[in-house]
Amino acid sequence: MQSIPVMLISNDEVSRSELKSDLEKFKYIDIVGEFNDLIQGFNSVINEKPSLVFIDVSSSPSVALDAIEKINFQLRTCIVFAISSDTDPEFIIQIMRSGAREVFAKPVSQAEVSNALDKAKHLLQTNTDGFTEGKIFTVFSNKGGIGKTTIATNLAVSLAELTNKKVALVDLNLQLGDVTTFLDLSPSYDIAYIVTQISRIDESFLIKTLEKYQEKELYVLADPPYLEQAEEITSEQIGTVLNALKSVFSYIVIDTSSAFDSKTISALDLSDDILLVSIVNLPSIRNAQRCLDLFERLDYPKEKVKMVVNRYIENEEITVDDVEDALNHNVYWKIPNNYFTVMSAINRGMPICEINKESNVNDSFFGLAAGLSNSLYVKDNEQAASNSGNSLLGNLFSKITPPKK
Ligand SMILES: Nc1ncnc2c1ncn2[C@@H]1O[C@H](COP(=O)(O)OP(=O)(O)OP(=O)(O)O)[C@@H](O)[C@H]1O
Ligand SMILES: [Mg+2]
Structure with a gap:
């Protein structure tokens, strides 16, 4: 099971450290912040x-409730549990x-913590948080043949399967x-058709015109x-189509060309995350540097740009x-x-999951999808692996490192 990042906010040091030690008993909990x-x-x-997030609302209730409301509004997949010494109904x-x-009323018992975590796992797995706006992930590199389409396609399939x-x-x-x-x-329709029908775009139009992929919740908008x-397609039209997709789909994965043209930039602007693809060699790294420079000039926040190293081989000369x-x-x-698998x-x-579900590259795509969608990826043979005493996360996933401050 992928770890669940948790933050604790409480100015009651005793209660916070008790909660922390209760949470630490669960191996899949990763306490990433304590305030x-x-x-x-x-x-x-x-x-x-x-x-x-666990928030103690006891000392400044109105500020705490406001914070909970804003977290809910801004982060649709984040689950907030409140702790309160006031138990007035x-x-x-x-x-x-x-x-x-x-x-939870203070003090929070170990049993309550355990129940809360069960609930959180369930919510994260089923994502019953109701629909708000979809997230756009754009896979980009200014270098051709680097794996953009491989990544976009398999990430989209993994997202649909996982979530x-x-x-x-x-x-x-x-x-x-x-x-x-x-x-x-x-496909019967493509993006050139959709942009001629802008005034008709609504949920049922999009569901009918995008090509459904097999039985999965995956819909393809073709070139x-x-x-x-x-x-003939303009960057404004691309913006309109992407905004319409956001109101219907939970995740929109965009495959791009290697050109920095206005159409690509329109997609990059609207993206929640840009997956900047590179491989580990000097020309590719230099090109990635050029992209990062441009993204900085475009004022994209650093955390919006997520470097993805493709075709990674352990123990290469460049690490x-x-x-x-x-x-x-x-x-x-x-x-x-x-x-071979790709x-x-x-x-x-x-997609790779239909070719070889057990392959390292398939695990990697599901892990990436889980990271980007805040979902849990539980591998079929997890139980077997954990019984054998292996460090499951270490073995199954590439490591996600937090953004450099
Ligand atoms: N993880 C991987 N392992 C091995 N080979 C890979 C991997 N990812 C991609 N490839 C290979 O790289 C080649 C190019 O991949 P892909 O077509 O996805 O790149 P692209 O960046 O979309 O290219 P283009 O710029 O032409 O659109 C493919 O032949 C594929 O087999
Ligand atoms: Mg491609």
Whole structure:
């Protein structure tokens, strides 16, 4: 099971340290922040987006309730549990209305902590948080042939499988798109058609016109078949289509060309996360540096840009640390080099999970999808692995390092 990042906010040091030691008994809990100051804690929650927050509302109830409301509004997948010394039913109702999933009276017992975690796991797994706006993940590199389409396609499939929510996969490589080849689809409609129907775009139109992939909650928006159609599409139209997708799909994964044109920039602007793909060699790292420079000039926050190292091989001459030092940017994810599995997926027009579910590269895509969607990825053979005493997380996933401050 992937670890659940948790933050604790309470100025009651005794209660906080008791809660902390209770939580630490659960191996999958990762306490990523502990604050006695409410405002400081709130700011860290917004910046670091943990999956679960415990907030003690006892000392400044109105500020705490306001913080809970804002966390709920800004971070739709974050679960907040409140702790209160005041157990007046009216007040408990007020706390629940602010968006806390559960309220615990102080002192919180070990059994309550355990129940709370069960509830949190369930909520994170089923994502019953109701729909707000979809998140856009754009896979980009200014270098060709680096794995953008492989990553976009398999990430979209993994997101759909893992979250069971609606996922749109958009091929913005308008002139040389490969997504339909990678998934062996012959869609009836494409993006050139959709932009001519802007006034008709609503949920039922999008569900009908995007090509559904098998039985999965994955819908593909293909590139146009003719080059001249691609040229007619404007960056404003792309913005309109992406905004419409956000109101219907929980996740939108965009595959791009290697060009920094206005259409790509329109997608990058609207993205929640940019997955900047590089491989571990000097030309690729230099190109990634150029992208990072441009993103800085575009005023993108550093945490919006997530470096993904593709075709990663252990013990290479250039290490991931070298890449991070050279770019002054953390590597968010590593995808192993697995030529045989990736090539056979591409050649058969199938996602990697259908070619080899057990492969390291499939694990990596599910781990990436879990990280980006704040979901849990529990591998089928987890029980067996944990019984054998292995460090499951260490073995199954590439490590996600927190952004450098
Ligand atoms: N993790 C991986 N392991 C092994 N081979 C990989 C991996 N990822 C991608 N490849 C190989 O790299 C090649 C290029 O991949 P892909 O088409 O996804 O790149 P791209 O960046 O989308 O290219 P383009 O710029 O042409 O759109 C493919 O042949 C694929 O087999
Ligand atoms: Mg491609």
